[in-house]
Amino acid sequence: MTIKIFNTLHKKKEDLITIRDDRVSMYVCGPTVYSYPHIGNARAAIIPDILFRLLKSSYKEVIYIRNITDVDDKIFDAAKKENIPFNEISEKFTKIYQNDMSALNILEPTFQPKVTDNIPSIISTIKKILDNGYAYISDEHVIFDTQKYNKYGELSKRSLDEMLDGVRIDVADYKNSPRDFVLWKPSKENQPGWDSPWGYGRPGWHIECTSMIKSIIGDDTTLDIHGGGNDLIFPHHENEIAQGSCMSEIKYCNYWFHNGIVLVNRKKMSKSLGNVILVNDLLKKYSSSTIRLALISAHYRQPLNWMDSTVTEANNLVKKFTSLANSRQLDIGEYDEPSEAINILSDDLNTPEIIKYLSALAKNAKTNDKDMASLIASCNFIGLNILDTSHVKRELPSNINVKKIDQLIKERLAAKKAGDYTKADEIRDKLSSMSIEIKDSKDNTSWQYNPD
Ligand SMILES: [Zn+2]
Structure with a gap:
């Protein structure tokens, strides 16, 4: 490249x-x-x-x-x-x-x-x-x-x-x-x-x-x-x-x-104008991903005119990407290389084009695994944390049966509900021996293949 x-x-x-x-x-x-x-x-x-x-x-x-x-x-x-x-x-x-x-x-x-x-x-x-x-x-x-x-x-x-x-x-x-x-x-x-x-x-x-x-x-x-x-x-x-x-x-x-x-609003930042925006203050209101996206929204060689809309638009996009990325589990598999994002950035770091590309992916990501995987990988590549990576399953070896894992997790939940913690722990150990790591949250249990 x-x-x-x-x-x-x-x-x-x-x-x-x-x-x-x-x-x-x-x-x-x-x-x-x-x-x-x-x-x-x-x-x-x-x-x-x-x-x-x-x-x-x-x-x-x-x-x-x-x-x-x-x-x-x-x-x-x-x-x-x-x-x-x-x-x-x-x-x-x-x-x-x-x-x-x-x-x-x-x-x-x-x-x-x-x-x-x-x-x-x-x-x-x-x-x-x-x-x-x-x-x-x-x-x-x-x-x-x-x-x-x-x-x-x-x-x-x-x-x-x-x-x-x-x-x-x-x-x-x-x-x-x-x-x-x-x-x-x-x-x-x-x-x-x-x-x-x-x-x-x-x-x-x-x-x-x-x-x-x-x-x-x-x-x-x-x-x-x-x-x-x-x-x-x-x-x-x-x-x-x-x-x-x-x-x-x-x-x-x-x-x-x-x-x-x-x-800032088309004016140079200066103490005398009182329009200096500190990173420290912004971080109290917005996520790092929102601030990053706002700061790369203009091409790097152009001036970036920071307005309220710059950060609210970035915030809306990050929210949209985050909710999509966390809406379902995904086998990233062969799509985890953000090759198109790399292509776009290789042309003089064209970040406005990356944002267009991410928005286009987001349109179909709900139903299209490939677009969802590309969206996650591309965001990750430019430093936007839209996904806790523990949600992303690695490519599974052929001896791992997804249905069987889901079945075991269901059985474990049922055992926990019934107060049979010995059985629940046995199932956790069994999954662990298959390199399946499970994570309990308030509403559900997610899992991840982790051979390391
Ligand atoms: Zn120098």
Whole structure:
């Protein structure tokens, strides 16, 4: 199966061709941990999560790295306000982020490096860039020299003037050009920092990602996919390419993958507008499946406009799928591969098309086993929990007779009703010897073939 993905670097949809056939590496810029995650953060994690699931279905090995930025002025400011060490803020919000993401059924990445654990490797990356002549030291800062790197602007396709508009016109006289950016900056004695060859200080934001990628995949390896919100294209990802290309001869990354912003009632989320929607608050009202479905309802490259109807429509669909999936037992058998869902996602992660496909399956799933099985398997594939998997029977070996099992379960229920618990237990043991696991609920008994 060929996966097609829109590559920001070439502004077109391309076949994903990885460095190695059996392995794919992906890095996504993670959160700066100083506040509760909002739905924009959740979208930026769910979209790569869907891609991660898709890659796992095609590659033997998927290296998925999502970092935690736990060194940042915003974190320091929050700590100063509360008069506590900065790592108390970052540790608290790292835990909250990870809990919220796991509540949204987002799979844990293979690696989640933290900046504070990587200071020595960040220093060594900066040294390499300096040694190769692409940076200069000025007023205790180490600055990347964009004039030395002639491909600067390659990702964002911005002209020199546009780039100057895009960066905060920094009048700092330690920079040769306003486009130049900081690799290392000094910290005052009362500020968090680390000793380095350039004095006590801390890394700039852009170098953290480049260094953490290289410390995991190796200096001499090209990253297959780099993702993030499209607000990061310039200057963050542009700067990452510059750094990565100047610390090593090897191409930094082949595919750049960007998701669109989340708007609330067509407006940007902001504290001043008071329209920031936190994952934590949503989870009190809706299931993780509803929130996931709402967040993938627009194509990932488009902005997602969040309105009340976005979440109520998603909620209605999830309710419909859940009630269908739990309405009867099913032998999934040969239909348990969500092949059509994989097909649809392989075309640049077309999640709106997946939702159409699920709705079409739901129309016939009540009476059609194949559609029901596909519905369950496809929902499961994109991380929607519409079914407790214990309801799904595995394919049965030929020596297991369904009628006989149903008969034994009836006999056991009758024995229990009559107070003959010895007989009920004997029947349970008999079923267990046939690898049939039974589960009693208030109204009935379900069973599952479980040879493990
Ligand atoms: Zn980054």
